[in-house]
Amino acid sequence: MQQGRNAEGRVGRRTILKAAGTSLAVAGLGATATACGGGSGSGDGTVTLRYAWWGGEPRTIAIKKTIALFEKKFPKIKIKPEFTDYEAFWEKFQTQASGGNPPDVFQNAVGFLRKYDKRGVLLDLKTQADAGNLSLENFRNGVLANGQVDGKQIAIPVGANTMALVIDLKAFEKAGVEAKFGWTWDEYFDALQTIQDKLKIAGDTGYFSIMYLYDLYLRQNGKAFFTDTDLGFTEDDLTQWWEDGYKRVRSGLVADPKKVEQVKPKSALSAGLAASEFTWDNFSIRYEGEGESDYGLAPIPTTDGKDTGQYLGSLMLSAFSGTKHPKEVAQFIDFMVHDPEVGKIMGYDRGILATTEQYEAFKPTDDNSKGVAAYEEKVADAGVLGRITPHPSGADVIEAAFLRIGGEVAQGKTKPADAAKALFSEAKAAFAG
Numbered sequence: 001m002q003q004g005r006n007a008e009g010r011v012g013r014r015t016i017l018k019a020a021g022t023s024l025a026v027a028g029l030g031a032t033a034t035a036c037g038g039g040s041g042s043g044d045g046t047v048t049l050r051y052a053w054w055g056g057e058p059r060t061i062a063i064k065k066t067i068a069l070f071e072k073k074f075p076k077i078k079i080k081p082e083f084t085d086y087e088a089f090w091e092k093f094q095t096q097a098s099g100g101n102p103p104d105v106f107q108n109a110v111g112f113l114r115k116y117d118k119r120g121v122l123l124d125l126k127t128q129a130d131a132g133n134l135s136l137e138n139f140r141n142g143v144l145a146n147g148q149v150d151g152k153q154i155a156i157p158v159g160a161n162t163m164a165l166v167i168d169l170k171a172f173e174k175a176g177v178e179a180k181f182g183w184t185w186d187e188y189f190d191a192l193q194t195i196q197d198k199l200k201i202a203g204d205t206g207y208f209s210i211m212y213l214y215d216l217y218l219r220q221n222g223k224a225f226f227t228d229t230d231l232g233f234t235e236d237d238l239t240q241w242w243e244d245g246y247k248r249v250r251s252g253l254v255a256d257p258k259k260v261e262q263v264k265p266k267s268a269l270s271a272g273l274a275a276s277e278f279t280w281d282n283f284s285i286r287y288e289g290e291g292e293s294d295y296g297l298a299p300i301p302t303t304d305g306k307d308t309g310q311y312l313g314s315l316m317l318s319a320f321s322g323t324k325h326p327k328e329v330a331q332f333i334d335f336m337v338h339d340p341e342v343g344k345i346m347g348y349d350r351g352i353l354a355t356t357e358q359y360e361a362f363k364p365t366d367d368n369s370k371g372v373a374a375y376e377e378k379v380a381d382a383g384v385l386g387r388i389t390p391h392p393s394g395a396d397v398i399e400a401a402f403l404r405i406g407g408e409v410a411q412g413k414t415k416p417a418d419a420a421k422a423l424f425s426e427a428k429a430a431f432a433g
Contacts, residue, residue, distance in 0.1 A: 045076055047325045049332060052082035053107035054089035059349050066342045070335050077328050090396070097121045100322065104329050108155045108318040110146055110388060111396040116318075118393045122154040123319040128330035129153065135334055138356045141380060146314045146388050155316035156333050159351025162310050162379060163212055164281040165301075169294040171275040175199055179298035181382055185217075188301035192253055195275045202255040205268040205277040208245030209406030211399045212313075213278045215389055216300055217241070219309030224389040231398075231427055232389075235420045242409045242416035249410050257410040266290050280313065281372050282351045288368070297375040310379055311388045315350040352376050394430030401426045 053063060060083050067079045082103060084092065090112070096102040102121060116122050125147075128134045136144060139157065147155030167179060175198045177191040192203020207213055215225035224232040248254040255274040263271040270291030276298070277287075287295040300308040317336060319329045336342055343358025348369050353359040364370050379385060405423050408414040414422070 046078060047076060047328045048078045048080055049105060049323075049325060049328060050080045050082060050103035051105045051332070052089070052093070052103040054084055054086045055107075055349075056085075062345050062347075062349060065345050066336060066339075069339070069341055069345070070332060073335070074328075074331065077332065079332070102320045104323045104325065105317055105319050105332055107158075108316045110313060110316075110391050111399060113147070113149050113154055113318075114391060114393040115396065117149050117152070117154050120321055122152075123321040123323065123326060123329070124152040124154060125156060125319060125330060125333070126153040128326060131327070131330075133327050133330035133334065135338060138338070139354055140352075140356060140359060141312055141385065142387065143312050143314055143354050146312070147316050147318075155318045156337055157314035157316050157354040158337055158346075159282070159348070160312040160314045160354055160376070161280045161282040161351040162312055162376060162385070163216055163278060163300060164284070164375060165276055165278055165298040166269060166284050166287055166295055167276045167298045168269065168272075168274075168291075169296045171195055171199055171201065171293070175275075181299045181378070182305045183299065183301055184305055185301045185303065189248070189253065192275065196253055199275070201272065202252060202268075202274040203276060204248070204254050205274040206245075206249075206254055206257065206260060206406075206410055207278050208242055208254075209403050209410065210278055211402040212280075214238075214241060214402070216309035217303070219386065219389070220303040220307050226389050226391050226395060228390045229392050230431065231424065235417075235424055238420040238423060239417045242406065242419055245406075246409050246412070246416060249412075254410070257407065269295075280351075281375055282348060284372065285368070297371060299379075306384070308379070308382075308384045309386070310384055311386045312376075313351075313388060314354060348372060392431060394427070394433060397430040397433070398423075398427050401430075 051067070053059070063083075064081060067081060071078060089107075093102060093106065097116060097119065113122070125134055126136075129136045134156075136153065141160065143157045143160045144153075146157055147153055165179065172179065172191075172195070175191075175195040177194050179191070189203070195201065195203050211225060218224050218233055218237070223237070226232055245254065249257065255268045259273055260268040263273065267277060267286060267290060268274050269277040270287045272291070272293070278300075281297055284295070284297065300310060302308055317333050319326070319333065323329050338355050338357050340357050340361035343353050343355075343361040346353070346358075347362055348364065352373055353362055364373060401423060405414065405419045409416055409419045
């Protein structure tokens with residue numbers, strides 16, 4: 001994958017944020033009581049479907065508007081909403097799935113696809129597409145493949161995002177360093193060293209605990225975090241990654257994890273403890289809301305000066321395999337991912353809109369949303385986007401373990417080699433489960 005020669009550097013000043021960051025787990029929204037499994041019907045032919053998602057209040061307000069729009073167009077289909085924050089959503093869904101009572105339609109993510117497909121929970125939506133109830137056309141940049149497992153279409157993307165580096169623009173400018181497409185990891189760490197020397201703050205908030213960033217690094221080196229059924233790297237690989245990270249904590253190049261904990265829930269970047277942080281581009285709303293500086297999206301560092309290892313991730317909609325109303329479920333999903341008015345209402349809350357109909361219908365007016373779109377366009381134009389790495393059953397458990405164990409390394413509680421061994425042990429158990 002070749003880097004575009006004319007690819008520009010970071011997206012301009014104040015060009016991030018507010019795009020879709022409510023996809024962060026935001027607590028405080030109670031879940032609605034569930035109805036009978038698989039939806040319900042009435043004597044006049046009206047069908048009721050349960051629709052569940054996680055997210056903050058802005059997302060819930062927007063989704064309820066799209067539901068009203070759908071019910072107006074399909075008066076015989078009623079939607080019963082269920083919503084909560086991220087952690088509570090999956091705790092509740094686990095219970096519902098075990099009891100054979102999950103929602104008819106629900107928000108999903110790649111780390112959960114094989115897990116619930118393995119348990120027979122997810123409907124193969126290709127059958128409904130073949131029946132003409134759902135269109136699988138007009139998805140941008142190959143993102144439809146994110147919802148495919150073993151030849152089945154078990155999820156439909158509603159948005160797309162990619163990993164990015166959020167930087168404190170004032171800090172980078174004051175230190176006289178610049179983020180450019182194609183820069184290497186050595187150049188990135190050299191820039192952070194300059195920031196540390198000149199501004200007396202850390203360069204990074206804790207990159208080495210982020211599973212999806214390590215995935216990019218592995219992809220740059222011909223590997224990947226996951227294969228279809230296992231981890232795609234060795235204990236030695238991970239030991240070196242965490243050893244390098246811990247050295248940078250001790251040198252002050254990476255923020256003191258104790259201070260990072262003290263400022264939570266605020267980010268260490270927006271708290272001024274460091275000058276950069278890796279995250280999904282559409283999560284970037286938080287920094288401007290929390291911090292007092294200016295922030296921008298910058299490119300992922302590379303191993304060879306070309307390949308970032310990036311791909312488009314996405315939030316998706318899935319359906320319960322046991323729903324009593326598969327046709328209506330498919331019609332609802334089709335409406336939610338293709339209808340232009342829905343695109344205008346949702347904007348970039350769940351990432352850059354996944355279909356051409358919705359992408360073209362929504363014209364962002366604020367600089368922040370424009371910035372996230374511009375970043376993804378620059379990455380796409382650079383020719384570095386690949387396909388998402390397969391995620392086996394248990395990937396969600398491993399991601400949480402990677403974050404936790406990486407944090408223990410950062411705090412000096414666990415030696416990198418012991419931490420890598422522990423991660424592999426937990427991964428083995430997660431795959432077996």
